[in-house]
């Protein structure tokens with residue numbers, strides 16, 4: 001019987017395993033060095049915040065795997081011998097495969113800062129990071145301040161987590177405004193204000209120089225690159241982005257760039273080896289998407305796609321229109337299609353903001369054809385299917401604005417400011433560039 005081995009029990013590896021099982025009786029083994037069972041990485045923050053226990057982040061009961069004949073193996077894969085189709089483990093074990101799926105996810109970036117390997121310096125990615133945070137920052141008596149380095153989606157989640165335990169936070173952001181390489185200026189500035197309203201010491205245009213330890217090897221403070229200021233702290237959170245977790249592959253003959261290079265069928269350059277999820281890098285980017293997509297739903301889609309191919313129905317990975325969502329403290333953010341920090345050539349932005357400074361929308365559209373290209377919404381929850389349909393139908397901006405209530409989950413709530421959005425549009429036919 002053909003043996004399918006999957007390295008990584010995250011959303012991509014587990015989706016592949018489940019779908020291969022649905023489609024076949026192949027032998028399946030899923031390997032992870034991190035946890036016995038699949039858990040939802042995106043829910044880790046809620047464990048620290050006390051909203052759920054770690055067990056609640058596991059979408060399947062523990063009996064599910066045996067019942068579905070999916071073997072789980074705990075262990076760290078040290079290398080892949082592609083000639084003999086064998087995996088070698090750090091503890092000396094080995095495992096033969098017929099087909100291999102690499103689904104090893106990401107790891108937090110470290111940029112060689114002095115002190116970056118001290119105890120109490122951590123990313124916020126793995127289950128072990130959560131355990132470390134619980135150990136070094138259990139409360140504001142043991143941990144007087146945390147410095148977070150890197151202003152992306154994980155950094156702001158970490159700030160919210162610490163805030164929930166009243167632990168003071170200094171947040172170092174390299175950019176001149178929060179996430180302004182992705183968000184248009186007005187949105188990014190609204191989030192700056194929102195972060196500060198939560199009593200976070202937000203430092204923009206600020207880089208970490210080094211982390212200083214005391215005589216016992218514990219973190220004492222950090223030094224800021226630009227000013228030399230020393231900020232006393234007990235914990236440092238490194239959240240300056242993630243990179244594919246593929247160091248163990250680098251010496252093999254599997255082609256890598258930043259991630260494991262794959263074609264549209266998620267096949268690597270080596271026969272019978274595939275890569276999916278955060279660790280996969282498309283040889284050529286799909287539309288405007290990045291070649292590496294470190295988001296939950298694309299991992300799931302890749303898992304479903306590769307399962308089809310492995311079970312004999314060779315299938316291309318086609319993720320459709322881009323969408324994503326996140327949360328900045330109390331403000332929910334959704335994006336559909338493409339809204340760039342600065343509109344693309346021949347595009348413009350229509351922007352509207354509520355005067356409570358927690359809700360806004362930005363729509364990117366083509367100036368010549370008036371075609372809708374994408375929307376960012378903050379504090380207003382919208383329906384994915386509606387925007388997906390409008391993007392496919394290439395609707396015009398006017399149509400989108402006139403029908404925006406259709407896309408809203410809560411029409412009563414939306415009615416309270418619908419007329420203001422339309423008025424703003426009809427008044428200005430505004431172009432914010």
Ligand SMILES: Cc1cc2nc3c(=O)[nH]c(=O)nc-3n(C[C@H](O)[C@H](O)[C@H](O)COP(=O)(O)OP(=O)(O)OC[C@H]3O[C@@H](n4cnc5c(N)ncnc54)[C@H](O)[C@@H]3O)c2cc1C
Pocket residue numbers: 007008009010011012013031032033034035041042043044045075076077078103104105106124125126154157245248276277278279293294295296297299325326
């Ligand atoms: C705090 C946080 C919040 C997030 N929030 C969101 C969100 O709101 N929305 C969203 O879309 N995305 C979010 N993401 C990103 C999302 O979680 C990832 O894109 C997704 O989990 C990646 O899934 P994956 O299966 O590719 O890899 P992973 O989930 O990283 O799983 C890979 C597994 O492989 C294991 N592994 C790696 N190397 C080896 C080896 N050599 N041997 C054995 N095992 C190995 C790893 O330990 C890990 O268990 C968030 C990420 C984090 C960290």
